[in-house]
Structure formats: structure tokens, C-alpha cells
Ligand SMILES: [Zn+2]
């Protein structure tokens with residue numbers, strides 16, 4: 001097996017700090033698992049006729065959270081949030097001092113070291 005490339009971190013405002021991001025390869029892997037979870041939620045709901053509130057989302061999205069953990073070593077709590085917000089390519093700015101990708105439309109400074 002090839003050595004795994006070190007994952008870049010991102011500064012996620014919602015998580016309130018530095019978390020591992022998904023590069024394009026890892027995002028593709030995560031996306032595959034995540035999409036299966038979305039399908040299993042749909043299947044569960046049509047089979048049982050449940051509302052979203054009555055659907056065991058935690059359980060059905062667990063494979064996505066496990067996949068994120070395998071890819072990054074980090075336990076996320078919200079599969080949708082990880083899918084939407086933890087993709088590195090959505091964070092255009094990079095601080096090489098912190099090895100951190102971030103969004104900073106106003107200041108253009110790294111949120112951790114302010115470089
Ligand atoms: Zn986050």
C-alpha cells in the first residue's frame with residue numbers, strides 16, 4: 001500500500017476549530033459511502049412510511065461517519081455537515097505555517113496564527 005498522503009486540515013467555523021479536511025480523492029470515497037446512506041434513509045422511509053423525525057438517522061448515517069473516521073482519524077457527528085463543509089477544495093486559502101486551509105473573505109488572514 002502506498003503511504004497515505006497527510007491530510008490537510010481546515011478551519012471549520014461551524015465545528016469551531018481545526019479539523020481534518022477531505023481532499024478530492026478522500027471526498028470521492030466519502031461521497032460514495034454518504035450517498036449510500038442517503039439511499040438507505042430513502043429506502044427506510046418508503047419501507048416504513050416514517051417521517052424524517054421517526055427515521056433512525058444516526059444509525060443510517062453511521063457508515064458515513066465511520067468512513068470519515070477511516071479517512072481522517074477524526075470522529076464527526078454530522079454526516080451532512082462533513083459532506084457539505086469538510087471538502088478541502090471549498091477552502092481557497094492556505095496557511096503553510098499551520099498546514100491549514102481556511103475561508104477568510106474579510107481579513108484574508110489565517111484564523112489560527114493570523115499570518
Ligand atoms: Zn465542520
Ligand SMILES: [Zn+2]
Pocket residue numbers: 095096097098099100110111112113114115
Ligand atoms: Zn496559520
